[in-house]
Amino acid sequence: xxxxxxxxxxxxxxxxxxxxxxxxxxxxxxxxxxxxxxxxxxxxxxxxxxxxxxxxxxxxxxxxxxxxxxxxxxxxxxxxxxxxxxxxxxxxxxxxxxxxxxxxxxxxxxxxxxxxxxxxxxxxxxxxxxxxxxxxxxxxxxxxxxxxxxxxxxxxxxxxxxxxxxxxxxxxxxxxxxxxxxxxxxxxxxxxxxxxxxxxxxxxxxxxxxxxxxxxxxxxxxxxxxxxxxxxxxxxxxxxxxxxxxxxxxxxxxxxxxxxxxxxxxxxxxxxxxxxxxxxxxxxxxxxxxxxxxxxxxxxxxxxxxxxxxxxxxxxxxxxxxxxxxxxxxxxxxxxxxxxxxxxxxxxxxxxxxxxxxxxxxxxxxxxxxxxxxxxxxxxxxxxxxxxxxxxxxxxxx
Amino acid sequence: xxxxxxxxxxxxxxxxxxxxxxxxxxxxxxxxxxxxxxxxxxxxxxxxxxxxxxxxxxxxxxxxxxxxxxxxxxxxxxxxxxxxxxxxxxxxxxxxxxxxxxxxxxxxxxxxx
Numbered sequence: 001x002x003x004x005x006x007x008x009x010x011x012x013x014x015x016x017x018x019x020x021x022x023x024x025x026x027x028x029x030x031x032x033x034x035x036x037x038x039x040x041x042x043x044x045x046x047x048x049x050x051x052x053x054x055x056x057x058x059x060x061x062x063x064x065x066x067x068x069x070x071x072x073x074x075x076x077x078x079x080x081x082x083x084x085x086x087x088x089x090x091x092x093x094x095x096x097x098x099x100x101x102x103x104x105x106x107x108x109x110x111x112x113x114x115x116x117x118x119x120x121x122x123x124x125x126x127x128x129x130x131x132x133x134x135x136x137x138x139x140x141x142x143x144x145x146x147x148x149x150x151x152x153x154x155x156x157x158x159x160x161x162x163x164x165x166x167x168x169x170x171x172x173x174x175x176x177x178x179x180x181x182x183x184x185x186x187x188x189x190x191x192x193x194x195x196x197x198x199x200x201x202x203x204x205x206x207x208x209x210x211x212x213x214x215x216x217x218x219x220x221x222x223x224x225x226x227x228x229x230x231x232x233x234x235x236x237x238x239x240x241x242x243x244x245x246x247x248x249x250x251x252x253x254x255x256x257x258x259x260x261x262x263x264x265x266x267x268x269x270x271x272x273x274x275x276x277x278x279x280x281x282x283x284x285x286x287x288x289x290x291x292x293x294x295x296x297x298x299x300x301x302x303x304x305x306x307x308x309x310x311x312x313x314x315x316x317x318x319x320x321x322x323x324x325x326x327x328x329x330x331x332x333x334x335x336x337x338x339x340x341x342x343x344x345x346x347x348x349x350x351x352x353x354x355x356x357x358x359x360x361x362x363x364x365x366x367x368x369x370x371x372x373x374x375x376x377x378x379x380x381x382x383x384x385x386x387x388x389x390x391x392x393x394x395x396x397x398x
Numbered sequence: 399x400x401x402x403x404x405x406x407x408x409x410x411x412x413x414x415x416x417x418x419x420x421x422x423x424x425x426x427x428x429x430x431x432x433x434x435x436x437x438x439x440x441x442x443x444x445x446x447x448x449x450x451x452x453x454x455x456x457x458x459x460x461x462x463x464x465x466x467x468x469x470x471x472x473x474x475x476x477x478x479x480x481x482x483x484x485x486x487x488x489x490x491x492x493x494x495x496x497x498x499x500x501x502x503x504x505x506x507x508x509x510x511x
Contacts, residue, residue: 109488156508157399159487167489 004054014206016059017125022097032150041066042125099162099214106175107158114149115178124203134198176224179207183228219271223280226267230287233260245386249296261291282311301330318347326357334364352381400484401491406503407478429499443482450476
């Protein structure tokens with residue numbers, strides 16, 4: 001048997017973990033107990049599979065280990081043993097069972113950090129150690145977050161179910177926010193990531209696609225995987241060999257994955273047919289305007305500004321207004337764009353992109369001294385090494 | 399499951415209530431009465447508390463029992479009443495609390511079984 005790669009292991013575990021947890025919750029009737037069994041089985045797989053190869057039926061392998069472990073742990077509780085002994089693999093869960101899992105992990109009564117850690121562990125099958133490495137936080141911190149979240153679920157009586165129709169919108173927004181946060185965390189640190197550490201953007205895309213499979217009539221649920229794929233399709237062009245950021249205008253567009261971009265475009269069109277626009281669909285449409293342009297010069301800036309207007313109508317935010325102003329520069333020119341940016345000073349004076357954008361516009365208008373000062377201000381406001389390096393370059397140009 | 403909904407008043411809420419005319423205040427109280435009537439099948443106990451000015455706090459962890467005037471934490475948000483409810487789960491308790499027409503903050507705490 002050939003030794004599996006790190007990515008293959010991650011993919012197989014991800015495919016199995018949620019289903020296995022959903023089956024076991026159904027069997028043992030307890031979320032926390034089922035979760036522990038799955039975690040043990042995954043730990044065992046990560047010990048055996050790298051040397052022995054991935055078994056032909058990884059789901060059955062994991063299930064057998066979890067079941068045996070369950071019997072050991074729950075020996076004295078005959079009710080569980082009978083239940084576990086009764087069921088033979090394959091016990092295909094209803095598709096809804098993984099949805100229940102997701103909604104439970106992302107319940108609004110749990111803190112955001114707990115929602116994220118629990119979703120990664122329960123739905124994607126990450127171990128506590130993998131989560132800790134991905135977020136660069138101590139393993140004990142992740143362990144605590146998981147323990148607290150699981151205890152809250154059982155003590156506070158958080159139900160294991162899909163919310164009813166009248167609550168679905170708000171609850172779905174919470175789930176999408178968790179997945180998008182996960183994606184952003186993974187995307188931002190992808191430049192300096194260790195080759196062996198887990199790529200959270202894979203997990204975010206997996207979750208977004210899974211949710212879309214399970215809820216095919218919710219257009220916002222289609223918008224999120226489209227948005228994630230559009231970002232990922234262009235990831236190869238984002239950094240140079242020295243991990244320096246390459247700005248959109250300078251990126252080598254031949255490195256973009258045109259198939260993935262076209263696929264995301266179809267997803268956006270499918271969602272748009274429902275005629276229920278939302279923030280994720282609109283953000284995806286904006287990114288698609290960039291991704292579908294063959295050259296920088298082909299970008300449809302007017303369309304982008306219109307989409308930002310719709311986004312601001314649905315979800316007003318100063319950061320979105322800043323992005324709209326940046327797009328406006330290519331429609332009505334830098335002077336009008338600068339006026340829009342300046343109007344955001346009260347809200348965004350602590351945000352590095354506000355000053356960096358101001359600097360670009362001031363430079364366009366020939367105010368180099370003011371541009372220098374704005375870039376210098378931006379530099380004091382970000383810790384991200386790639387962004388700092390870009391700002392330093394600009395300060396050296398003049 | 400049994401939960402306690404703790405109703406929490408803010409300074410702003412108290413000021414708004416004080417500034418109301420009699421008719422308006424009566425309507426506000428009527429909305430609260432109606433909430434209790436509509437949910438009486440789930441409510442197992444209810445109490446409205448006197449204002450924090452009437453509270454006395456006793457500390458038993460300092461040698462001699464220490465009696466002080468006022469609530470145990472001085473704050474801008476004070477518990478003004480509580481209701482014990484019997485519902486299926488947290489989501490049902492949340493739905494009840496979301497329809498509460500009185501003060502602006504509600505803490506939901508399960509009762510230890």
